[in-house]
Amino acid sequence: xxxxxxxxxxxxxxxxxxRAVKKGKFATKSEFFRNLIRLWEERKLFTDLQESEKExxxxxxxxxxxxxxxx
Numbered sequence: 554x555x556x557x558x559x560x561x562x563x564x565x566x567x568x569x570x571x572r573a574v575k576k577g578k579f580a581t582k583s584e585f586f587r588n589l590i591r592l593w594e595e596r597k598l599f600t601d602l603q604e605s606e607k608e609x610x611x612x613x614x615x616x617x618x619x620x621x622x623x624x
Contacts, residue, residue: 560586 562570570585579585 570582573579573585574582579588
């Protein structure tokens with residue numbers, strides 16, 4: 554099921570989105586924002602992994618014996 558949300562953009566940002574759609578990079582404005590959210594989630598995951606790697610290297614990481622403890 555999809556949920557509909559409305560957002561308000563300054564004119565310049567709206568033009569950025571419209572140009573991307575007109576150039577064929579995205580089929581719709583909705584697809585532009587779905588892609589933006591996916592990129593944000595990927596960036597967050599990458600950052601979390603980097604932090605975990607740093608903790609592990611400094612011996613502050615936890616050794617997991619089960620995936621149950623992952624969260």
